[in-house]
Amino acid sequence: MASLLEPGVALRPDPMVPRLVTLERTRAETADTFTMELVAPDGVTEFPFLPGQFNMVGALGVGEVPISVSGDPQTPRTIVHTTREVGAVTNALKQLRPGAALTLRGPYGTAWPVEACSGHDVVLIAGGIGLAPLRPVIYEVMRQRARFGRFLVLYGTRSPEDILFAKELSRWRSQFDMELLVTVDRGTEHWRGNVGVVTKLVARAPFEPRETVAMVCGPEVMMRFAVAELRARGVAEPNIHVSLERNMKCGVGLCGHCQLRGEFICRSGPVYSYDRVAPLFEVREL
Amino acid sequence: MVISDSRPERSAVLDARDLGSLLEALQLRGYGPVGPTIVGDAVVLRPIAGVDELPSGVGDAQEPGSYRLAPRDDGRFFGHNLGPSSAKRFLFPPVRSLWTAIRIGPQVRIEANDDPPPKIALIGLRACDLAAIAIQDRVFGREPYVDPHYQAARENALLIAVNCSQAAATCFCASMGTGPRVGGGFDLCLTELLDAGGHRFLVEAGSEKGDQVLADLPTTVATERDRRAARAESDRAQAQIQRRLDTDGLKDVLYRNAEHPYWNTVGERCLACGNCTLVCPTCFCATVEDASDLTGDRTERTRIWDSCFNLEFSYIHGGSVRTSTAARYRQWITHKLGAWIEQFGTSGCVGCGRCIAWCPVGIDITEEAGRLRSEDRAPQPVGR
Amino acid sequence: MHLEDLSRLLSEHPFVHGLEARHVAFLLGCASNVVFQKGDFLFREGGPADKLYLVRYGSVGLQVHFPAKGTHTFNTVGDGEVVGWSWLVEPYVARFDSVALSTVRALALDAKCLRRKCDEDHELGYQMFARIAQVMERRLHAARLQLLDVYG
Numbered sequence: 001m002a003s004l005l006e007p008g009v010a011l012r013p014d015p016m017v018p019r020l021v022t023l024e025r026t027r028a029e030t031a032d033t034f035t036m037e038l039v040a041p042d043g044v045t046e047f048p049f050l051p052g053q054f055n056m057v058g059a060l061g062v063g064e065v066p067i068s069v070s071g072d073p074q075t076p077r078t079i080v081h082t083t084r085e086v087g088a089v090t091n092a093l094k095q096l097r098p099g100a101a102l103t104l105r106g107p108y109g110t111a112w113p114v115e116a117c118s119g120h121d122v123v124l125i126a127g128g129i130g131l132a133p134l135r136p137v138i139y140e141v142m143r144q145r146a147r148f149g150r151f152l153v154l155y156g157t158r159s160p161e162d163i164l165f166a167k168e169l170s171r172w173r174s175q176f177d178m179e180l181l182v183t184v185d186r187g188t189e190h191w192r193g194n195v196g197v198v199t200k201l202v203a204r205a206p207f208e209p210r211e212t213v214a215m216v217c218g219p220e221v222m223m224r225f226a227v228a229e230l231r232a233r234g235v236a237e238p239n240i241h242v243s244l245e246r247n248m249k250c251g252v253g254l255c256g257h258c259q260l261r262g263e264f265i266c267r268s269g270p271v272y273s274y275d276r277v278a279p280l281f282e283v284r285e286l
Numbered sequence: 287m288v289i290s291d292s293r294p295e296r297s298a299v300l301d302a303r304d305l306g307s308l309l310e311a312l313q314l315r316g317y318g319p320v321g322p323t324i325v326g327d328a329v330v331l332r333p334i335a336g337v338d339e340l341p342s343g344v345g346d347a348q349e350p351g352s353y354r355l356a357p358r359d360d361g362r363f364f365g366h367n368l369g370p371s372s373a374k375r376f377l378f379p380p381v382r383s384l385w386t387a388i389r390i391g392p393q394v395r396i397e398a399n400d401d402p403p404p405k406i407a408l409i410g411l412r413a414c415d416l417a418a419i420a421i422q423d424r425v426f427g428r429e430p431y432v433d434p435h436y437q438a439a440r441e442n443a444l445l446i447a448v449n450c451s452q453a454a455a456t457c458f459c460a461s462m463g464t465g466p467r468v469g470g471g472f473d474l475c476l477t478e479l480l481d482a483g484g485h486r487f488l489v490e491a492g493s494e495k496g497d498q499v500l501a502d503l504p505t506t507v508a509t510e511r512d513r514r515a516a517r518a519e520s521d522r523a524q525a526q527i528q529r530r531l532d533t534d535g536l537k538d539v540l541y542r543n544a545e546h547p548y549w550n551t552v553g554e555r556c557l558a559c560g561n562c563t564l565v566c567p568t569c570f571c572a573t574v575e576d577a578s579d580l581t582g583d584r585t586e587r588t589r590i591w592d593s594c595f596n597l598e599f600s601y602i603h604g605g606s607v608r609t610s611t612a613a614r615y616r617q618w619i620t621h622k623l624g625a626w627i628e629q630f631g632t633s634g635c636v637g638c639g640r641c642i643a644w645c646p647v648g649i650d651i652t653e654e655a656g657r658l659r660s661e662d663r664a665p666q667p668v669g670r
Numbered sequence: 671m672h673l674e675d676l677s678r679l680l681s682e683h684p685f686v687h688g689l690e691a692r693h694v695a696f697l698l699g700c701a702s703n704v705v706f707q708k709g710d711f712l713f714r715e716g717g718p719a720d721k722l723y724l725v726r727y728g729s730v731g732l733q734v735h736f737p738a739k740g741t742h743t744f745n746t747v748g749d750g751e752v753v754g755w756s757w758l759v760e761p762y763v764a765r766f767d768s769v770a771l772s773t774v775r776a777l778a779l780d781a782k783c784l785r786r787k788c789d790e791d792h793e794l795g796y797q798m799f800a801r802i803a804q805v806m807e808r809r810l811h812a813a814r815l816q817l818l819d820v821y822g
Contacts (some may be wrong), residue, residue, distance in 0.1 A: 010430065011398075011400045011434040011435065011437075011438045012434040012437065012438075013397055013398075013434065014384065014385075014399075014400075014433075014434050014435070015431045015432075016384045016385070016574075016587075016589070017384065017385045017398040018385075018396065018707075019396075020394055021394060022726065039704030059581075060387050060389075060394065060576075060578075060585050061387075061576050061577075061578040061582065061585040062576060063574070063576050065572070076389065084603070086603035086604075087603060088782065102393040103387075103396070104480035104710065107296065109365065114410060120460065127820060127821045128821030128822075129821075130821075157821055158821050162821070174630065183746075185742070185816045185819070185821070186816075187731065187744070187746075188740075188742070189740040189741055189812060191743065192729075192771050193746075194729070194746045194748070195731065195732075195743045195744060195745050195746040196745050196746060196812045196816065197812050197815040197816055199812070199815065200808075200812050204748070204749065204750060204751075218820070218821065219820055220814075221818065221820050221822060222820040222821065223425055224609060225815060225820075245602055246600070246602060247599065247600055247601050247602055247607075249572070249573050249574050249592075250572075250574075252431035253431060254425075254426065254430060254431065254433055254570075254572070255571060255572050255574075255591070255592070256570060256571030256572070256592070256594070257573070257599060257600070259617075259621065259625065261541070261620070261624075261628075262625040262628030263623050264629070267431075274707065280814060282547070283544045284546060284613070285607060285609065286608075286610045286613075286617075604822060
């Protein structure tokens with residue numbers, strides 16, 4: 001007689017099964033942030049992605065976390081992730097030595113609307129680590145600079161020591177037509193730049209509101225206030241894009257953790273036009 | 287064996303004394319029977335070896351926060367209502383290994399768990415259970431990222447439904463349009479008949495596989511009288527359903543009252559234990575856990591049922607998004623009765639009432655939704 | 671500088687946008703054109719708040735000095751913004767240091783002159799209070815956001 005364990009049909013490939021990648025190098029960015037460069041074990045396989053998409057990056061035996069890709073979409077052999085050391089997984093990732101094996105699944109999620117910016121002013125507003133998911137946009141805009149109108153990066157951090165990609169930013173500012181406005185919450189003795197929150201920069205930033213596509217990335221409270229400033233300037237809600245963050249365990253719309261009302265952030269986000277998610281910003285603990 | 291080609295609508299009658307032949311036919315075809323049986327003080331779904339394990343002569347009484355077995359004197363095999371377990375436990379198991387990473391020297395290898403789930407026959411599923419399976423089919427089958435474990439389990443499972451002959455006080459399937467009479471989505475459907483015609487089952491086949499099993503059984507021709515008797519069973523169940531949920535525009539009621547103070551009242555009663563999500567046949571949230579052996583050379587990722595009532599469920603660095611119990615209850619019910627429609631084109635509730643019976647403090651989803659509707663302070667849509 | 675030039679500079683500054691011409695003319699009577707070099711103080715903590723500065727170009731840091739910890743800039747004010755509202759409320763004393771972080775070109779409105787004119791013409795007084803209140807509201811909002819540490 002057949003048993004309970006009689007085999008049935010075979011399984012399709014499981015999106016929860018990661019591939020292995022190799023850590024090429026880790027670079028400390030600030031006191032609590034670091035950038036990892038990952039390659040396929042064969043060194044050849046490419047990992048194409050769109051700006052704004054994320055990967056589930058894992059440390060074996062510890063777990064997986066969603067991290068936006070911070071690298072250049074035109075160099076897909078190297079996967080670049082910049083993250084903060086805030087939990088067990090990112091702490092473990094930080095400890096890994098070059099050559100170590102990591103797990104990777106992705107890329108997942110929606111992208112920043114770089115194509116739709118053609119012919120428009122482009123305004124990026126980043127807070128803290130929020131600059132990392134926007135860096136691929138900067139690479140793309142720089143590569144095709146002539147296609148866009150004015151290009152502004154408004155960036156706020158806690159202190160001058162917390163500025164990400166500082167050298168790269170100043171190089172871009174000097175080499176390309178990019179307006180970079182940086183502000184910090186707490187100036188130090190030697191800081192000669194702006195002090196105050198990043199939202200303050202919006203009011204007088206030189207862009208044409210009706211011709212602008214804005215992309216905002218940072219903690220939710222900072223995005224809410226940045227969007228309010230953009231709207232006060234007259235930027236239409238469908239032209240404002242935000243990247244949302246929620247707990248994610250699968251990245252593919254199966255585990256349920258990242259739900260925000262009807263949205264699975266991992267599938268229909270993380271990048272949304274503001275008009276779509278505006279009602280969700282208004283409710284606490286949603 | 288009396289009937290073959292002459293069977294109208296592929297149905298036949300099986301004498302209750304021959305119910306064992308169904309289990310034998312399933313086993314011969316490689317399906318391990320899983321059916322209702324008594325464990326502790328509840329009827330649950332478990333692998334069974336014979337009909338003697340079915341809860342013959344057992345009924346139950348259910349109320350908000352209460353489930354009690356009660357003997358019945360008619361010897362029905364399926365005279366009970368829904369127990370805490372559903373098909374979910376078998377199609378989407380509470381714990382499932384996803385993959386194992388093995389380190390040998392400098393090399394690491396990842397082995398996916400592609401063990402196919404066993405072939406099983408789920409016996410005794412009610413109309414609401416079938417509706418729940420149809421909902422989970424959508425949840426786990428959204429391309430491009432489908433859950434292959436669920437899909438394989440589903441393909442390997444034979445669904446053998448039973449029409450309800452009675453309803454529990456917690457049932458409200460009629461409101462949800464899912465029962466009590468089984469509509470479709472089964473391989474075989476039994477209706478237990480007990481009248482002057484004897485103790486017997488009207489057996490209907492709903493699929494090719496079901497047809498094949500039916501052909502193996504020592505059945506007799508189903509008469510019009512059998513069919514009338516079967517309809518009477520469903521009518522009795524229908525008449526016993528007292529609970530109601532008004533689903534008309536419910537999503538919008540829930541959405542626009544997201545900040546209604548009533549949530550705090552529910553939040554004060556709710557223990558955030560997550561029982562409702564465990565017994566719910568459609569709740570699908572899961573987390574993952576990694577475990578390594580002592581050498582660190584072997585690490586396994588396991589998928590485990592999770593619940594939106596857990597504080598860690600909504601954790602992002604810095605803290606949880608839904609810290610209050612009120613926000614977590616609101617998330618569960620708003621998702622179940624509202625957001626689900628946006629996501630999957632169907633309510634996430636089938637009206638089985640398990641969450642009502644198994645809530646330790648007797649919170650009743652129909653009452654809470656109804657209360658919110660009655661307190662809906664927003665203007666009603668014009669022209670309704 | 672000719673009066674016409676000063677008048678043009680004054681009417682170009684966002685702070686006076688929407689003011690009636692006679693009120694702009696009133697303000698003009700209190701105004702002078704000023705330049706600060708990098709490192710110059712506009713106000714000193716505890717010193718008299720005797721001016722309202724309408725910044726045309728440049729960056730002004732609002733600072734506090736901690737003994738043994740150095741100077742901390744907690745806010746910067748730039749093109750088209752204003753520095754100083756202590757002139758409007760008693761005891762007319764500056765709360766913090768204000769220092770030019772770059773060359774700063776500004777219009778300085780004399781506080782005593784302003785206060786006198788606001789006393790004489792309550793319509794102008796209302797306009798000044800409304801504008802300074804808006805500046806204060808924005809500063810307070812920004813300060814709250816800084817306090818909230820929104821980048822965490």
